Amino acid sequence: MIATPLHSKRNRLPAVLEHASGDKRFKILEVHMKKHQFRHDALIEVLHKAQELFGYLEDDLLLFVSYKLKLPPSRVYGVATFYHFFNLKPQGEHTCVVCMGTACYVKGADKVIAAIQDQTKIRPGETTPDNKVSLLTARCIGACGIAPAVVYDGTVNPRATPESAVKQIKKWTGT
Amino acid sequence: MILNDLLQIKDQERAARKKTTLRCCMAAGCMSSDSKGVKEQLEKAVADAGLQDTVEVRGVGCMKLCCEGPLVQADPQNALYIKVTSENAPSIIAALKGGKAEAAQTDPDAAFFKKQLSIVLANSGVVDPDRIESYIALDGYQALHEVLHEMTPKDVVDTMVNSGLRGRGGAGFPTGLKWGTVAKSPGAKKYVICNADEGDPGAFMDRSVLESDPHAVLEGMAIAAYAVGADQGFIYVRAEYPLAITRLQTAIKQAKQLGVLGSGIFESPFNFTIDIRIGAGAFVCGEETALMASVEGKRGTPRPRPPFPAESGLFGCPTLINNVETFANVPAIYRNGAEWFAGIGTEKSKGTKVFALAGKIKNTGLIEVPMGTPLRTIVEEMGGGAPGGAKIKAVQTGGPSGGCIPSQHLDTPVDYESLGKLGSIMGSGGMIVMDESTRMVDVARFFMEFCMDESCGKCIPCRAGTVQMHNLLEKILDRRATPRDLLKLEELCDMVKNTSLCGLGQTAPNPTLSTLRFFRNEYEELLQPEAHGPKGNGEAKKQTLTT
């Protein structure tokens, strides 16, 4: 795969700033940055806030952050892609996070996730084509006492089974 | 804020205690089983029965037996209710008046509880983590007052040295020595960081401490800051722990309002503020130099040491980094004295250790035991063995950096040195029990996959070596590997261990090495004979032509 030469390059920033001026969420984000005095070390905090406001971190949003914090865009992108918590693509309507920590794993989380994959036909990190469900895995949510744990839209579900997981997915997808 | 104000709060809080207390667990595990609904129903039932003046329903932190949650404990009746639902919660109130409780009970004096010795978890399941007064009622912040007014920073460091406390994050570095080094490092600005990036899968001690007793951590950090001369602290906590973050935010706000954090604490010249930094899902940030990079808002990649953080850490300033459990030990050490603490545990490992007991075991949850307690006591007596009478095969400690201890070594005392001798580590305290149905090569592959995914990619041995080791483990599991592949795996383990930049890479081979050491037959059973050529030797046999 070889990309071909481009002869025009264009500064996207003015367009991004103009777009941002009409969107309230950018205002809120800027207030948040101001709270941190636009400090460079607040980048991760700012990205958390941005993801909370917009759901995911699209390029224009990252460009806005880099401009406001006076950081090179490559720094912002490098940080946003280092941490698995940040999504650069939109997520589905519902999220299903299967904990794959050791305790959950030895208690059958692998079977739970296999059942969900079978039902949704997507792999971890993907979203169903109808944009209903995103499937994610977590490294350990620290709920080992109730393993295996699955988080449905932010709510922890204890002692999950392949059946209970499929039931929840079906509820979301209406099948 | 002066001492009298503190004592006044303590007295008021104690005087307000009611005849009966119903403690309802509000830590993340029980919350996921609707303990919030349980608490609401209990409160409603108390109101309906007109018992507001004699019965207190208190939301508390972790009550340790997580597998049986939601838990409710009635005192002084000493009744521990398990798996309480919002439907049967009202019957617990009825039982106070002689009725019958529908909720099941378990024995609060069973070995799981009785064999514990609580220092770090002393307040866990007792205080209301959302109320600073509740912490003060149990002598909270008195140690900080005493330290600020009656000890020099050097005294504080000396006490820590004498206590013998060692870092609870995994490596077991003597805490007093670390404090002393930061204290001696020249620099006008210094930092204290609390490492709450509890990333080991299967470990939830730090989460529980933060959710159950956040003020103990804040007080510990403040004492440490005074000892080393820092005025700014950070708590770096995982984004996966939203409840812990909320509780910490509440605790910091309350501590500031009361004046036990901020400027001129207890009318001394000592200033100290604490900010929270939320991680974003990177295991490597548990490594101290990576953590500092992350606090600085950068990619969480580690850097070579020296210079150590004690000399040049956050923003290039001397920095003290300890983990949650280490800080949570601090107030008790200054309340009760270094000798008291040094009297607990073994010669080289003092005090207690909190473990998160999970996996194929009957009682999963949190335990705190004196250092030196045999694994067998923890797993068989306290944990109740594997469920369904299955045979325990191994205990995994230290997460992806640790190893599997086979059942024949269950009499090993739990301390830094003994676990190290078995090729495992104490680690942060995750303890996963495995029974006969667990395949050890699969366990090794599981951890290798973890390390491969979590490698930051900076140094080659870890970035590319974990990929190759994972390939080889998959090959073995798929029955495609030959004895030569096994040798290649062992050679890579040695190389990655000795050449990686940070702890993640240096310890990534441990689960594989320890399962190879104790369960080598499980690997060998999966091997295929060499397809062609010389068998059994690692290198292709070098030959010359002899004609």
Place this chain on the structure above:
Amino acid sequence: MKVRLATVWFGGCAGCHMSFLDLDEFLIDLAEKVELVYSPVVDVKEYPEDVDVCLIEGAICNEDNLELLHKIRQRTKVLVSFGDCAVTANVPAIRNQLGLGNAESVLQVAYIDNAQHNPCLPKEDGIVPPLLKKVLPVHEVVNVEHFLPGCPPPADRIKALVGQMLAGVEPKLEGAQLKFG
């Protein structure tokens, strides 16, 4: 008794064999010491038994390669991976980057997309041997005793290795003699 030498040509451009022919007068010395029992330049159909040494050019790309390689290993004392394609899989393995289905893609490009006449896939038996899912260097399939990198290995490098072997010493190439590419 003369050393029974074989050379074989798998997935590669024959450049290594060309380089072998560049040995010039050394070939004459060689002819006194070895008997060439199998080679693309010798008209022998079946790989013989009891071969002392075999120089293998090329990566393992298809089932014919694979089958013959196993036969070679069984019938040969010493195998030498001869040139980068044998040692690293080199250019033939670039198709591996396309992942699953790369073999089909390669055929599509070669026989359909770039065909000037009668674009069609060679389906009949014996025309194109079935391609492997992944092109492999020789040592990932069988044990290999010696490695002679280079694309192609220059004649002096070949001479050094073969010379050492004939002299009965452990062949050892060093430094720039081991340069890939």
Place this chain on the structure above:
Amino acid sequence: MAAKTLTIDGKQISAEEGATVLQAADEAGVKIPTLCHLDGVYDVGACRLCLVEIAGVPKLLPACTTQVAEGMVIHTDSERLRKYRRMTLELLFAERNHVCAVCVANGHCELQSLAYNQGMDHVRYEYNFPKWSVDNTHRLFGMDHNRCILCTRCVRVCWHIEGAGTKNVAGRGGKAHIISDLNMSWGQSYSCTECGKCVQACPTGALFHKGSTAAEMERDRTRLEFLVTAREKKQWITGEE
């Protein structure tokens, strides 16, 4: 500056206080292999090729970030170190698609020459054959991710000598890769000043001048040295021309 006396591979040498083991060894004529070190930019200790044994220190330490100390006894070329170095190189070759035969840097590549100098005659690990792209969108330069070893020299010269901050590492672990700006094609990068320092710094054929074909891409490091001297020592920058 005080001088420190130390022993490197049996040779008694003296080095300035604050010098790294790598510098001291270099001055003493002992060549320690490295891929991520580049004169003029700060060291990151990432490639692990310059690890050395220091008597009394249980761990191997990178020569590039370890400072000399009085009485240090250093071994740079033990059998163990040679074995680890060869393995490190094999891991690199297996990681991406380093096809030397068709590389612009063939014959001028630090990875290639290190491999043969360390006696790497083949790679024992399975090649990953990952799918990486070639970015040819820049007017003057190209980036072939297949040949990148993530030494981050390009990132460091871009940030610390040029000050543009165009290049960075994105992603992590095996997915880590070099980006321009927000992972856009290089030709679209608005911050790139087209100075070409990254191309000069690259040890392999990952960054190249467009138009170079196989084995044509040679680098001129003196151009970097010149700039570093200008910026750090300010030798001829006196305020007015």
